[in-house]
Amino acid sequence: MAKTILEFEKPVVELEEKLAEMRKVSGNFDLTDEIKLLEDKVIKLKESIYKGLTRWQRVQLARHPERPYSLDYIYLMTQDFIELHGDRLFKDDKAVVGGFARIDDYKVMIIGQQKGRDTKSNIYRNFGMPNPEGYRKALRLMKLAEKFNRPVITLLDTPGAYPGLEAEERGQAEAIARNLLEMSQLKVPIIVVIIGEGASGGALGMGVGDRILMLENTWYSVISPESCSSILWRSWDYKEQAAEALKLTSSDLLDLKIIDRIIPEPLGGAHKNHEEAAIMLKKALTEELSQLIKIKPDKLVETRIEKFGKMGAYVE
C-alpha cells in the first residue's frame, strides 16, 4: 500500500528524507554533527506542528489509513485473544469484533469497531459501519462478560452506524438504544476508548461506560464535520469551520467533562508507531482496570448513571 502523507506532515517527511540521505552518505564523510543537528530539527518541527494542529487536521489524523485499528491494538496488547462471532439473531457483523482476552493479569472481554485497511478489507468490514446485528453482537458479548464477571473494554472507531435500507428494517435505532440502556445497568466495569473516529450514535451505541478515554488524535461528536457543514451551511465546503464549531477533539472533550483521560500518542500520531501506541493504550487500561475492579457492582452501576447524568449545560 502506498504511504499516505497528509498535507501538514509533508515538511516533516521532507526533513526525514534528507536525514536518511545524509545517513547513507555518512559512511564516506564524518557528518555526525550535521546529522545530530538535523535530528533535533526534525523533533522540534514535529513538536511545533503537532501541538498547533487545527481541529480539522486532528480529524484527518483520526482517519489516517495507516492508523492502528481495533484488531491491531488487540493483537499488540493482549494475550490469548479468542474472537467470538455472531449476534445469535441474524448474522455476524464484520464491522464489530470481540472476544475474551488477557491484558497482563486481567481477563477481559474486548470489543471493537473494525475498519478495513484496503478496498477489499474495507468492503468486508463495511468501512467500520455497524449494522444492527453489530450492536446486538456487542451486547451479547457484554452480557457474556457480565455472566462470567469479566470487565468490558470497547474500542470505538467508526464513521457512523450504517445508513442502509436493511439496517433500518432491522431496527438500527432500536439496537443502539437497547445498548445504551443495557450498558447502563451492566454489573461489570466498562472502559470505553475512542481510538479513531467517534461518529455520533454509531460510536455511542458501544460507548456507555465507567471510564471514557480518548487517544490524543481522535474525534468524538454528534455528527461528522462534513455532514454538519452540509446541513448547517448547506454546502460541503465548510468542514473546517464545522470541525472548529463542534469542538470535537480529545482536549475539547476533556474540557467539556465528557471524557476522563487523554491517552498520548507517539509523536506524529499513532500511525507512526503502532507498537508504542499499543503500549500507551495498554498502560492506561491496566491503570483504570486496577481501580474499577475494586468497586462493587451496584455502586458501579449507580456511579455510571450519575456520570452521564452530569453531562450537559443549561441554565435554570
Add this chain to the structure above:
Amino acid sequence: MAWFRRTKENISPETQKKDLPDGLWEKCPECGEILHKKQIESNFWTCTKCSYHFRIGADEYIRLILDEGSFKEMNKKMKSADPLGFVDTKRYSDRIEQTIKNTGLFDAVKTGTGTINKTEVAFGCMDFKFIGGSMGSVVGEKLARLADKAAKSRIPLIIVSASGGARMMEGALSLMQMAKTSARLSVLDREGIPYISIMTDPTTGGTTASYAMLGDINIAEPKALIGFAGPRVIKQTIGRDLPEGFQKSEFLLDHGFVDKVVHRKDMKHTISQLLELMT
C-alpha cells in the same frame, strides 16, 4: 374532554371562507382538502377527509392526552447555555433567543405531571417547532428528571417524541443526552415502572436511537416518519429509490419495532387502557 366536541354550527369551507380572516384555513398536505382551523382542531388535528395527522405542538398533545387542567409543568424555564459558543451561519445563542421569542417555548420539550382518566402519570412532550425538536442538554436533562420523578413517585412515564434528532450546536454534549436519558430509563426498567413511548411525525436520529425506542410499549401515530438515518442519506448510500412507505409507522409495525399504530382520536383511550392493564 369538552374541547374537542364538534361545535354546533357545521363549518363548511365553501360557504364561509371568504367571510373569515386569513390564517384560519389550512390545506391538507395529503389530500388537498381545505379545512378550517377549528374543524381540524375538533377532529383531533387530523384531516376530516383522509385522516392526515397535522403536526401539532406540546400544548396540543397535553390537551389531547391529559385530563383537562391536570398538567403541572416542571423545570419550565430551563434554557440552553450554548456550551460551545457555537456559530454557523448564525450564532446559536441568537437562534435560541429568537426561537424562544417566536414559539413561546423555552426548549424542545415540556415535562411535568398530569392525569389520564384520573391516573397520575409523568408526561413529557417534544415540540418540533423548537429547532426541529432537536435534543440538546435541556431536552436530555428535563427528560432525565422526568424519569426520576416517575421512579420516585412510582407513576408511569409517557413521552411523546417529535424530533429530527440530536442538536448539532451542542456537539458531543447533545450526543451524551442519548446516554443520559437511556441510563435513567434503565432505572425505571429495573424498578418495573411502565414507560410508554409515543412516536409522532417525525421521530429520527438520536431521539429514536435512545428514549423513543425504549418504551415497554412503543406506539406510533399513523404514517409518521420514524427511523435512525434520514431517507435522503439512505437514498444516497444505496443509490436507488426507497420503497413506498419506507420508515413510516406501518413499516415499523410490520418489522416489529412498534406495538401499535394508533389514530390520535384513540390515543388517550389506548394509553389509559394499557395503564389499566399494566399497573
